Amino acid sequence: MKLKCPECDGDIETKEVIEGEILNCNDCGAELEVTKSKKGTFELKVAESEGEDWGE
Amino acid sequence: MRVTVKMGGDLLKGEDINTALIEDLKALTKEHGIVLVHGGGDLVTEMAKRLGKEQVFVMSPEGFKSRYTDRETAEIYAMVMAGHINTKIVGTLQSFGINVMGLSGFDGGLIRAERKQRLVVVDKQGQKRAIEGGYTGRITSVNSDLLEVLLKQGITPVISPLAMGLQYEPLNVDGDRTTAAVAKAIKADAIIYLTDVEGVLLDGKVVPKMGALEVEGLLEKIGPGMSTKIHAAVDAIKGGVGKAIITSGFTENPLRNALEGRCGTVVSL
Numbered sequence: 162m163k164l165k166c167p168e169c170d171g172d173i174e175t176k177e178v179i180e181g182e183i184l185n186c187n188d189c190g191a192e193l194e195v196t197k198s199k200k201g202t203f204e205l206k207v208a209e210s211e212g213e214d215w216g217e
Numbered sequence: 218m219r220v221t222v223k224m225g226g227d228l229l230k231g232e233d234i235n236t237a238l239i240e241d242l243k244a245l246t247k248e249h250g251i252v253l254v255h256g257g258g259d260l261v262t263e264m265a266k267r268l269g270k271e272q273v274f275v276m277s278p279e280g281f282k283s284r285y286t287d288r289e290t291a292e293i294y295a296m297v298m299a300g301h302i303n304t305k306i307v308g309t310l311q312s313f314g315i316n317v318m319g320l321s322g323f324d325g326g327l328i329r330a331e332r333k334q335r336l337v338v339v340d341k342q343g344q345k346r347a348i349e350g351g352y353t354g355r356i357t358s359v360n361s362d363l364l365e366v367l368l369k370q371g372i373t374p375v376i377s378p379l380a381m382g383l384q385y386e387p388l389n390v391d392g393d394r395t396t397a398a399v400a401k402a403i404k405a406d407a408i409i410y411l412t413d414v415e416g417v418l419l420d421g422k423v424v425p426k427m428g429a430l431e432v433e434g435l436l437e438k439i440g441p442g443m444s445t446k447i448h449a450a451v452d453a454i455k456g457g458v459g460k461a462i463i464t465s466g467f468t469e470n471p472l473r474n475a476l477e478g479r480c481g482t483v484v485s486l
Contacts, residue, residue: 181348182344182345183337183344183345183346192345194347214390214393214394214445215275215281215283215284215285215286215333215391216284216286216294216354216378216391217257217261217284217378217389217390217392
């Protein structure tokens with residue numbers, strides 16, 4: 162499967178993916194989240210990485 | 218002097234709170250404006266279990282294990298933090314003649330926070346995965362005017378780490394971060410993090426001093442619970458708080474000794 166990095170437009174080759182999976186772009190190093198479009202195809206968006214303080 | 222004190226959950230697990238700590242607090246409230254913030258995550262877990270709601274914990278890529286707070290957990294969290302734990306502390310301190318008032322982030326809009334949208338966790342297969350942020354939040358504001366009114370009246374606020382979200386929903390916020398946010402809001406001279414160890418330990422020994430700008434290299438050698446405290450302390454210091462002291466709450470005069478530099482680890486600029 163071939164996906165596009167939204168940061169650098171580079172190609173990312175991968176086997177099967179699932180929604181929510183985090184991939185790294187080999188070209189620019191961006192951390193990317195696998196999302197599903199309305200059409201049901203997989204896309205990538207930059208992962209919103211939260212800090213470690215997730216409450217008590 | 219203004220001082221914000223974080224009372225860690227380990228101090229609240231037994232039947233009673235350390236009497237020496239309460240006496241110390243009582244004396245200090247006569248001289249300084251004190252704001253207390255408490256923890257109690259383990260007690261939330263215990264109560265949730267008793268209610269039949271097993272807690273789910275997730276791991277961050279940095280190795281931090283955290284509760285996953287769904288809506289039902291957020292409601293239990295609010296019940297235990299603002300109800301059970303806060304009233305226990307307030308009742309105990311009142312019984313010693315300390316004029317305290319229990320508050321959560323909801324009271325007077327004291328602590329507002331924004332829900333975290335996505336969390337990146339490591340799943341059981343070791344893969345990173347993004348999940349819904351749930352009911353945890355990042356603190357966006359503290360109603361310092363309310364705290365000022367209370368402090369001017371000689372009342373010591375006792376705050377539970379429960380924030381009010383943008384949709385007025387309950388949000389689980391970290392107690393150490395809450396303490397730092399409150400300290401910045403009231404322009405505190407010092408924060409004291411009371412815990413169950415004598416300070417930040419490296420090779421079994423207490424580190425007496427840490428510079429806020431030099432902690433990065435030390436963080437990987439320090440346990441996750443302590444790392445969160447140090448991150449929060451550094452955030453507070455960068456926000457104008459004079460210093461933060463991490464020390465044990467199980468000793469004699471832990472607060473006075475901390476303020477006078479006789480114990481614990483002092484984090485400052």
